[in-house]
Amino acid sequence: MDENILNSVIEITNKRDTDSLEISMSLALVEQIKCLRLIIYKRVNAEHTLTIRSNIDLIVHDTKSKYEWLEPEFVQNISDELNSCFKFSCLIHNKLENENEESWHPIVIGQQTVAVIYLNSIKLSREQQVLLNGFCRIYENYLSILKESECDKLTGLLNRQTFEVKVKRFSEQKNKKQLDELNSDNKRAPHQSISTWLAIIDLDNFKRVNDQFGHVCGDEVLLTFAQLMKKHFRNEDLLFRFGGEEFILVMEAPTSKILHIKLNEFKNAVNSHQFPFIESLTVSIGFTLLDPNMFISSIVDRADKALYYAKDNGRNTIHCFEDLIEQKLLQRHDPALNSPVELF
Template identity: 45%
Template structure:
């Protein structure tokens, strides 16, 4: 038993990303506590609004038959789940047939952000000890992974996490394409929709640092990051790539929809008052993400569209495919920021 426990802890802490850690936790819990269901819920708070994502769920009909369910957002969370996240306390409810539903909170820096749900027969004391111990190990390791995946200044995802998140998105997109291909009604509901990558760059950011110092520059970056978090959906991935450059990945939608969304975002940023800066603008390069693309290829496409925007006046957005079709990408070279331009 002790050897099995040690091997399970080793397996749990061997993972290097949050999604793999979730899978390890769920399989480990079922190994020691026979469950009818294990689910992981995330509190994706967005501008004060609680948005619950069920990121992982495993159902068991018996010891040999089980199935996983895809992640989804929960429109009407169970009151016990909300209570667990609000109080950071374990919530247990037993039905008339003796089956227990148990919610366990997982916190980072004393803030509950995850709830683990188990549907089981009543647990004995040793099972409860094991369950709580594995949840605490998961909590501690999740804190470490979260710190490693996040940019220290803005709290956004960092560049090192981009490739793994991109890969997960493509895997999901390939599965979705297979489902749509088999379903004629699904093809009608999703005409020509695809995922999109946006590369966002602050215009003339060097002037902010040179004129007012890096403390002011950091404040501008922090406010912009906060605005992006509040403006876009909780399911959209936002990365800080370094300096004044950000990358966003959006779930499948039509080009006109993402264009409208990004245009509204750019208008919103123009309306924000930043420290010492009367008006801040951003340039945006957009690239389509196809199911079998390499991350570097999509980044390069968005980067070319971004530099076209910066070379042709800044404060604008361009799509790589549109520029390519119009023959506008020949001999495009990055233009250096002009320190002599008076913006503020």
Template identity: 40%
Template structure:
């Protein structure tokens, strides 16, 4: 029978482990990169606990119970942040009684099972509804103060992420803000470029890596009229609800930004054009059928374009804007792909297109 207990009551550890842990904490505190901080966390826990594996999961809800997506893993021979270019099937956390219990605990739990495996787990975020779960597996139970340090370092990591969130997230919608777009887009572009430079034969074997990536621009239809008719408080409520619909409609690895006002930008990774269109259509339909108190029905339009690492970011954003403009000009509440519109002769190609004043035209049309 497994034995569970709160980690907060545990105590005792060698000085060498504590010094090693302090070094990792110092490195973590000096980083402003979310991925590097996450890598430091799982590496620190592996080294200090002498763990055979440390895994950080992003936790989300499912009809059957909480599931986890692997964010980072550290084992004795290597550590890595999950590759966003790969699909990782969700882990059914609710099917493991220990992990399910850890999700519902605010203090963390420990277990020694009959197989001789010792596990520690700590949920991060709201009690009972965490956004992450840190799990360590050890062949030998660590000393008490080391186990206690696991809890405190994980909380330190969470506090650092909260500071990053304050700087990187839009205060109203909690989507990524405009300020973080450049950094995220540069990283996104670099990833797409690496995939394209991969050996063609290997890309052919790796179906996922061979798929393109996309940038989409979304705008709430007639949003100015909503503000003018119902007031800015209801306008903010519409923005909040649309942002929530976005979080549920797009995939966990997609990047969602509030660009300002009622405009949003989405970065989709490794999907065919048909699947990209289906994802945007899923979002469009979800907004159209969502109940907005007082306001009634709200719709959104979108335009998207293929990511090409050779093109300047402004040009790709302009292509997505042109597709969005077409959606707005031709009835709103629809999704269009720039490349498809060009192929059908409905938009001029990039060499002939004159984007001067395009954003002003779009703004005027949205009013």
């Protein structure tokens, strides 16, 4: 095996999260194959309508590895080829002008196409086609392993182990997007400032459900609750099962008031939903601003304080940490700055 190819495989399989895996995979492909453009499309919340996001979009400008990374975005107009590749898990080739070709390669996990690799390239040789297929299978297998390690086995939401990495990357992408907008030549329309928030959602009196009906029934309630979260919040929001009956939401909103409205809509949806085995379910929610300059432990601690204020004051309510501080209902106290937790 060529030493460069072997090194590429080693680099790919050294990754421990899907985002890093996809970056390494993309770089390996454009180094080994004469690519003009490479896109990794991912299926998002596939239970209902097909929603697709371009996680990686890489343009190669010359043979000296001059790359342009485009921002991830949701696909508004899904091409027939991309749609067919996702729906029927089929490999598609199109010939273009000047000996170029484009192709769509399905990545299948558990009999479902979870991703598609799109290539715009110079006509590939037989050896390059074999190499491309091999890289796709490596990506497919390793993605399956990482998906299991990143997601909660019961609910399918992101788990606590991946929390810090995902929140950090979410914050970094948001900051980069804001900087790009500020540096853009198109400044005719002012951009509305969008903040990032972290909310902790706790199921009220859930211990009674386990005590009365058993843990199997309790798991059914948790699974139904997670499905409600997926249905109610946006594809780009981060949803975690943080432990037991505690969940975390990370999302963007212009103000705390607007976020409070969205959270209240979700709380009402939970209140009115018919859960298995129990007559009704309520939730308490505490949320805070996600400041990228703070320790992640301090941010979670603030949301947790707002949550426990909600639970100590009637449950089935929503409170914002910053509002509670302003109203002098809580005292500001963050963990010491010498915490070992990494900064964003």
